[in-house]
Amino acid sequence: MIEVSNLDVRFGHARSAVHAVRGVSFTVPRGATFGLVGESGSGKSTVLRAIAGLNPDWTGDVRVGGEAQGRSRSRAFYKRVQMVFQDPYGSLHPRHTVDRALGEPLRIHGIGDIERRVIAALEAVGLGRAFRFRYPHQLSGGQRQRVAIARAMILEPEVLLLDEPTSALDVSVQAEVLNLLAGLRSEHALTFVLVSHDLAVVSHMCDRLAVMNHGRVVEELTVDALRTGQATQPYTRQLIAASEGYDRETARGLVDYV
């Protein structure tokens, strides 16, 4: 469904240029969930934004559903591919009601029957029609993220790009949102690309994952391999050890991988 090969992203010019993504390649089959894991600055979100067409300065080859993608994306592309962002407070317009936020993609794409679709989308994410005329400030963080998911789902896309969808949420709310995403995935046969710094979230949701550091993919492995301790790269092993909670010995043995 998604093929990325030799993706390079640079920001800035000449000497101050930052080479944020270096030669990243991976393939996500239809219906699979692929995870991108890494620490801040590793380039994982930049890869996602390049696939989404939010980042025009890239080189390499990006194919979605077999079609090579250029710098700008067609309206049809956004009917197939939608994105959910990390910050549920920043990704909804503060002065638009939920109804308007959900109706806008339908209006842009000239799809009718807006009222019925908005209500159906709200019910699909477990909010119900009572939320239709609320403003974002009248919603909790978890409810906002549900609205953002409903907005992404309302065009009935095939692919969802998820950028840290639960890292701003409490753990009990995170569990609800992850369950919601897993439910939508099986119901609509969706393909996910999930970016997260949390190895536990990625291993819960994904089939395969790529570990990134300084713009490169350090290691690509299946979640089963991760679970059974078969990660081979020292960087991956250190990331796993550091995710398992505080340990004095592990803290002393930490190394910087450049």
Next chain:
Amino acid sequence: MVDATAPLLDVKGLNVSFRTPSGVVQAVRDVSFSLGRERLGIVGESGSGKSTTGRAILRLIPPPGVVSAERIALSGLELQSLSEREMRTIRGDRISMVMQDPKYSLNPVMRVGEQIAEAYRLHSRAGRREARDKALEMLSAVRIRDPQRVYRAFPHELSGGMGQRVMIAMMLIPSPDLLIADEPTSALDVTVRMQILAIIDDMVRERGMGLVFISHDLNLVASFCDRVLIMYAGRVVEECRASELAAARHPYTRGLFSCLPRIEAGKKTLPTLERDPAWLA
């Protein structure tokens, strides 16, 4: 009045409420705990009152917040009886606080080294040169590799991990008896988090400092602290040894634990937390 047998920090019957246009919000309800020279974790979700508890100890709740307590005592000294002026000598000198985001806690237009040196001069009456040497020494103590460069840097020139080390250096330079750390590592990458915790860990072991560690991360608190309070809706619903947190009894604690995804677990649907109104009773 310092009582050698008294616990380092003794809080009894702490209540904090905020008067809002839509009624009174009770943020902290009847919280009691005491702390020795150990690492005490306070865990809870957003809105549970954990940060408000930490701030109330330092009298950092501005109006319309109302704080009342039977006792907030530091080594036997009742903090509520102190004047605002006396309280300022407690803050920093005896009790320090590290907040979550160094970006908002550091002065953006002052070199970080000067901010650390200032913290030292305020509490010790040391001269400029001595304060500068002490600040550089403290920067190396928090494992900053090039203390000279970081001393001259402005906060925007530092990464999140470096900024948090600077904050910790500033808070530890007056050698407080008690450190209140409010989500000190939540904004940091896991490897940086481990390094920062190792620094705090050393300070507790070497200086015999007491630590109140406020966090939403159960696994982290279970592995880092000695003892844990679990807060829900302003109340302490459970208190246990950190090593026994996984065997906690309260349904809220157990619910929080079970809804965490785990690397070694399968892809089953995660259990969600059912909140019981009886927990508030």
